[in-house]
Amino acid sequence: MSLLEIVNLENFKKVLRNIRKVGLVTTLRYVISDLTFDLKYKIDTINTAQLDALKIDSPNKTVGNYYEGTNAYIFQKMISQVRLEPSRVTFVDFGSGKGKAMFMAAERGFRKVIGVEFSIELVETCRKNLEIFKAKSKSKTEFEILHMDASEYEIPPEANLLFFSNPFNEELTRKVIGNILKSYDQTPREVWVVHLHPQGNMAFVRHPRFEVQHEAPEGYVLRLLPSN
Numbered sequence: 001m002s003l004l005e006i007v008n009l010e011n012f013k014k015v016l017r018n019i020r021k022v023g024l025v026t027t028l029r030y031v032i033s034d035l036t037f038d039l040k041y042k043i044d045t046i047n048t049a050q051l052d053a054l055k056i057d058s059p060n061k062t063v064g065n066y067y068e069g070t071n072a073y074i075f076q077k078m079i080s081q082v083r084l085e086p087s088r089v090t091f092v093d094f095g096s097g098k099g100k101a102m103f104m105a106a107e108r109g110f111r112k113v114i115g116v117e118f119s120i121e122l123v124e125t126c127r128k129n130l131e132i133f134k135a136k137s138k139s140k141t142e143f144e145i146l147h148m149d150a151s152e153y154e155i156p157p158e159a160n161l162l163f164f165s166n167p168f169n170e171e172l173t174r175k176v177i178g179n180i181l182k183s184y185d186q187t188p189r190e191v192w193v194v195h196l197h198p199q200g201n202m203a204f205v206r207h208p209r210f211e212v213q214h215e216a217p218e219g220y221v222l223r224l225l226p227s228n
């Protein structure tokens with residue numbers, strides 16, 4: 001990734017949007033943390049990708065949100081609210097895109113990181129990024145990248161930190177919640193959810209089985225309550 005590759009209209013619009021939403025100082029924090037991340041590993045996670053421009057073989061394409069890597073500053077701020085020992089964490093990113101959240105999760109020393117993404121182009125970019133990330137970081141994290149619709153993903157018994165950075169609408173989120181509850185019923189365990197940029201999607205927050213542990217303008221950190 002070179003600086004020239006990120007000087008484009010989409011990124012300019014994103015900066016303006018953020019200045020309006022969170023002010024100049026916080027926007028600068030976002031920009032610097034994003035640039036630092038991509039320059040550190042020499043990968044591209046900053047540039048956005050619209051779903052219309054991607055080959056996606058899923059009826060849920062229409063309710064999915066475009067690719068935008070999670071900001072590094074926001075990720076650290078929200079993930080640090082999760083009270084799980086990193087070496088015991090299996091992190092799942094629902095709609096993993098180019099892999100940015102996966103790599104940031106690995107930087108925290110999580111045992112295993114799984115990415116689920118329905119765009120084959122993004123999966124291929126993520127796989128290339130992963131090779132570069134592994135070589136540069138010497139990370140010991142185990143990785144798995146799955147090319148599939150995240151709402152069809154059977155959540156494995158060890159998954160205990162589930163990450164959503166505004167991948168899809170409320171209805172599909174409710175379907176995934178059904179999958180989470182099913183996985184929990186088969187293997188009861190401590191499960192945490194980070195839901196960023198919900199943009200009016202209240203599926204987790206309003207669900208009786210999830211308890212908000214931390215709330216911020218950027219989203220929610222929740223815990224799954226045990227079944228009675």
Ligand SMILES: C[S@@+](CC[C@H](N)C(=O)[O-])C[C@H]1O[C@@H](n2cnc3c(N)ncnc32)[C@H](O)[C@@H]1O
Pocket residue numbers: 051058060063064065066067068069070093094095096097098099100101102116117118119122148149150151165166167168
């Ligand atoms: C806002 S981006 C988040 C990217 C990534 N999680 C990160 O934090 O860097 C949302 C991603 O979700 C993917 N997505 C949307 N709907 C999906 C679905 N039903 N199944 C799998 N991926 C989906 C999009 O292709 C996009 O890459």
